[in-house]
Amino acid sequence: MAQSQGWMKRYVKAFCKGFFVAVPMAVTFLDRVACVARVEGASMQPCLNPGGSQSSDVVLLNHWKARNFEVQRGDIVSLVSPKNPEQKIIKRVIALEGDIVKTMGHKNRYVRVPRGHIWVEGDHHGHSFDSNSFGPISLGLLHAHATHILWPPERWQKLESVLPPERLPVWNEED
Template sequence: MAQQAGRRYLRAFVSGFFVAVPVTVTVLDRLAYVARVEGVSMQPSLNPEGGSEDDVVLLDRWSVRNFQVQRGDVVSVLSPRNPQQKIIKRVIGLEGDFIRTLSYKNRYVRIPDGHLWIEGDHHGHSLDSNNFGPVSMGLLHGRASHIIWPPNRWQRMKPSLPPNRGPLETEDDD
């Protein structure tokens, strides 16, 4: 009798496992997942201690599926230089914006349709649009919505642009 109950339990566990794994993978693929932020390129916003403990962020996949990002959002994108690597940067400009670059081949750039201008907060220590130019929105992977680790840094991440960064004002903006 106990052996039959054990088999029923094992069968229920295995069938539950084979339902739970695809559901979990779908949720992580479509809604959100967590990622560890490495390096100093986003200091002081992320990893302010400089490597003593990496921040872990919640990346919202749902909002970026229709490219719903705004200036100041911190986003994860597939690196234009290495598609095997994801990088995390701040959106400085959206399609149609004119940007004054920091070190790109052209001093001023109009962001083409379907592209973003992204930068790390720690200028000079970031591989970003100032190195490779505007980034296709097709490389967008997620938007950082919360810092979830370490516990003392838990917070919602709100869009914000660093001082003197963002699109240039044009006469049409009036």
């Protein structure tokens, strides 16, 4: 009996040591490096959730890539919603700071994206709550880059940074 209690005590001690090392490491990894997220809704169709309401893609979100606010036109990014800070949204970057973009339903026909901001839109126009609704979004709300579709298995792929030709900025500072 005493021998089994000694074994149990060693087991609990080893478990606690492992737990108190593994949990902070896992939290740090998920907060600073990468995590996964389920994409809901039709705003990014056909790129994400092409099956409509019957499917939800699961994507890999790379926090590391977003830590210096390095984004390019065409990137799919996760952002803190400017209307509801408890919600994350996923959209495509259409324009960067300094670009002039032709809007789709915004109060102004053309918008110059201010410094420290980006213009984001969903791929499914008319079914997306995006910059056309709330304007340019601060880079401070950038959460992560979506880099891969992980689920469902038949859709496993790397997400490409592709900007639809009809959504190119009217003018950008590189011109």
